[in-house]
Amino acid sequence: MPLKKSWVDSANSADTDFPLNNLPYGVFSTRDDDARCGVAIGDMILDMAAAEENGIIDLMEDPLFDVPFWNEVMEQGPAVWAALRARLTDLLGENSAERALIEPLLVPMQDASLHMPLVVSEFTDFYAGRHHATNVGTMFRGAENALPPNWLYIPIGYNGRASSVVISGTDIRRPWGQLKSPEHDLPAFLPCRRFDLELEMGAIVGTNSDGPLSVDEADAAIFGYVLLNDWSARDIQAWEYQPLGPFQAKATATSISPWIVTKAALEPFRTATPEREFELLDHLKDTGPMLYDIDLTVTLAPEGQKATTIAKTNYNQMYYSAAQQLAHHSTSGCPMNAGDLLGSGTISGPTKPERGSLLELSWGGKEPITLDTGEHRSFLEDGDTLTLAGHAQGDGYRIGFSTCTGTLLPAHKDPFKR
Numbered sequence: 001m002p003l004k005k006s007w008v009d010s011a012n013s014a015d016t017d018f019p020l021n022n023l024p025y026g027v028f029s030t031r032d033d034d035a036r037c038g039v040a041i042g043d044m045i046l047d048m049a050a051a052e053e054n055g056i057i058d059l060m061e062d063p064l065f066d067v068p069f070w071n072e073v074m075e076q077g078p079a080v081w082a083a084l085r086a087r088l089t090d091l092l093g094e095n096s097a098e099r100a101l102i103e104p105l106l107v108p109m110q111d112a113s114l115h116m117p118l119v120v121s122e123f124t125d126f127y128a129g130r131h132h133a134t135n136v137g138t139m140f141r142g143a144e145n146a147l148p149p150n151w152l153y154i155p156i157g158y159n160g161r162a163s164s165v166v167i168s169g170t171d172i173r174r175p176w177g178q179l180k181s182p183e184h185d186l187p188a189f190l191p192c193r194r195f196d197l198e199l200e201m202g203a204i205v206g207t208n209s210d211g212p213l214s215v216d217e218a219d220a221a222i223f224g225y226v227l228l229n230d231w232s233a234r235d236i237q238a239w240e241y242q243p244l245g246p247f248q249a250k251a252t253a254t255s256i257s258p259w260i261v262t263k264a265a266l267e268p269f270r271t272a273t274p275e276r277e278f279e280l281l282d283h284l285k286d287t288g289p290m291l292y293d294i295d296l297t298v299t300l301a302p303e304g305q306k307a308t309t310i311a312k313t314n315y316n317q318m319y320y321s322a323a324q325q326l327a328h329h330s331t332s333g334c335p336m337n338a339g340d341l342l343g344s345g346t347i348s349g350p351t352k353p354e355r356g357s358l359l360e361l362s363w364g365g366k367e368p369i370t371l372d373t374g375e376h377r378s379f380l381e382d383g384d385t386l387t388l389a390g391h392a393q394g395d396g397y398r399i400g401f402s403t404c405t406g407t408l409l410p411a412h413k414d415p416f417k418r
């Protein structure tokens, strides 16, 4: 599919994240206006609340866009999602008959603050990247037992905390926790020493369900995708994770990028999951190309210094798609809701520069990486800024996710006296 041309000039550049083909959904505020729904186009944001108030966007009787979240749009279901996208494509397309009405409703992105684009109903995080699971398993249990026996049959996950999901740009405070170093007999309560990132994609569920979903039904229920950094305290995790999995190690924060890129925008970039060692059971089998070809990068900038690219990989490396994860999640009858966020699991490729966490890049701290500044890193240092970026590359255009960034602040001196 070629670039769809818009009368918004900046949307026609080959390197904008937001051409007419994308139309991602976010929430923004300006000095004069409260947070409301907006759509990114080039370097502008279309004020959806204003467009609705003026009657230019008229999908439902009740207003949908004068609120700081997209959950109400999600709840309208896939037919309304498609109608909205078609209407926006007409309004912002080069042959739009309504340019004069829409143009005054565009806000320069540089004048806007971005906010969480949705109310996260619940957050589930998976462990569905084979290279990541193999790397971590090899470090923790040895190469022979790297993948647990269930791993090639089900997308393993755990229930995370919706309350800890934050918007890109939010500072992250190094946590305290209970750790036990191998050289000490007793655990101690200390600031985390092995704070890490996890490069992931987040899938946003758009419709409510109350019973098992087929893979196709699950795919239809997904509204869109964001970049996701699942900040992880490795030393807290190593002590707490058996037998019920991660808990406080993953509860400090999870950052997401500000624009929800719709499934519709990603449709031309569908790609197959990797070849499987064992066939999946019928209820989880691929029904077509289930992943997306999305280039991903991670940069690390020490405080006040320039950033180094520390990892480059692609979402097509996952073993399980978001649709398969959602289908599995619903098998028990677990009700799923609009606004549920599903983390893909850390995305790592087969080679070292493709590893999506410092745990893997520094091989558990044994092989520190060297930054362009000459500094070394095994895990994150105070003041480090981590930035994830991602885009699907089309012919002369890109479907961009912008960035998901966060700076690590030092631990409080005393966690109980803030």
Ligand code: CA
Binding pocket: 125, 126, 198, 200, 230, 343, 345, 346
């Ligand atoms: Ca994770």
